[in-house]
Amino acid sequence: MGEKILEIEDVTVSFDGFKALKNLNFSLDKGELRVIIGPNGAGKTTFLDVITGKTKPTQGRVLFKGKNLRSLKEHQIARMGIGRKFQTPRIYLNLTPRENLEITCNQQKKLWSTLFGKPKSAERQTVSGLLETIGLTANADLPASKLSHGEKQRLEIGMLVAQSPDLLLVDEPVAGLTDEETENVGNLLLALAQSHSIMVIEHDMEFVRQIARKVTVLHQGSVLCEGNIDEVQNDPRVIEVYLGQEVEHKQGAGSRE
Numbered sequence: 001m002g003e004k005i006l007e008i009e010d011v012t013v014s015f016d017g018f019k020a021l022k023n024l025n026f027s028l029d030k031g032e033l034r035v036i037i038g039p040n041g042a043g044k045t046t047f048l049d050v051i052t053g054k055t056k057p058t059q060g061r062v063l064f065k066g067k068n069l070r071s072l073k074e075h076q077i078a079r080m081g082i083g084r085k086f087q088t089p090r091i092y093l094n095l096t097p098r099e100n101l102e103i104t105c106n107q108q109k110k111l112w113s114t115l116f117g118k119p120k121s122a123e124r125q126t127v128s129g130l131l132e133t134i135g136l137t138a139n140a141d142l143p144a145s146k147l148s149h150g151e152k153q154r155l156e157i158g159m160l161v162a163q164s165p166d167l168l169l170v171d172e173p174v175a176g177l178t179d180e181e182t183e184n185v186g187n188l189l190l191a192l193a194q195s196h197s198i199m200v201i202e203h204d205m206e207f208v209r210q211i212a213r214k215v216t217v218l219h220q221g222s223v224l225c226e227g228n229i230d231e232v233q234n235d236p237r238v239i240e241v242y243l244g245q246e247v248e249h250k251q252g253a254g255s256r257e
């Protein structure tokens with residue numbers, strides 16, 4: 001068993017009595033890339049919210065690098081090394097990818113110099129290295145508004161990495177992307193997984209197959225099962241949960257997407 005970077009112990013989150021997470025137990029090894037799947041309303045977003053501190057557990061503990069996050073505010077948790085990428089890109093469209101990355105790196109540098117004095121690091125090198133990692137060197141000086149949806153997603157992943165988090169939380173990174181862009185984002189996450197711990201929430205099963213080593217299936221706020229993609233896709237409980245959802249769709253019952 002590897003060293004744990006994240007441990008969720010018996011976490012319940014109640015919203016006015018409704019349990020969005022129910023006695024959830026989960027752990028992530030340092031350096032692991034894990035994909036979380038589950039039908040609509042399974043609790044995936046709430047799960048990320050309790051890790052970032054946006055939502056506090058009603059019961060249970062969230063440990064990051066062995067430290068209980070209960071008393072910490074969202075920005076303190078971010079500073080401990082948890083970075084989150086939301087579904088919609090949050091980049092400055094009037095700036096270029098290079099400028100977007102420079103801003104993020106500068107913010108980091110400022111924080112660093114406040115704590116430890118003037119930095120000597122060659123920041124430009126960091127920015128150009130990041131541009132290369134996310135495959136945007138050729139478009140580095142175009143306004144970000146001109147980038148494709150997939151390039152914007154990759155830029156935002158680059159901005160997340162620029163904050164040097166130990167754990168990256170990535171929410172549906174390929175929603176609405178072309179097949180080619182989906183593969184690019186997948187390759188980027190696989191490359192980043194060599195030096196980061198990463199959790200990805202995703203619906204696109206082809207993409208899950210591309211990147212996932214281990215998959216966790218959430219259902220009604222708890223872990224339904226875990227395993228490699230084939231184990232999970234062939235698990236009768238998973239099939240039942242997803243088929244049930246298909247039937248609901250056909251009958252016109254509520255999906256939030």
Ligand SMILES: Nc1ncnc2c1ncn2[C@@H]1O[C@H](COP(=O)(O)OP(=O)(O)OP(=O)(O)O)[C@@H](O)[C@H]1O
Binds near residue numbers: 018041042046
């Ligand atoms: N602030 C809130 N107040 C009340 N109920 C909430 C709140 N946030 C989430 N819920 C409910 O908790 C359940 C889990 O929601 P959550 O958004 O975590 O699911 P999800 O798996 O991310 O769903 P989706 O795939 O549709 O985004 C849902 O039934 C949702 O309606």
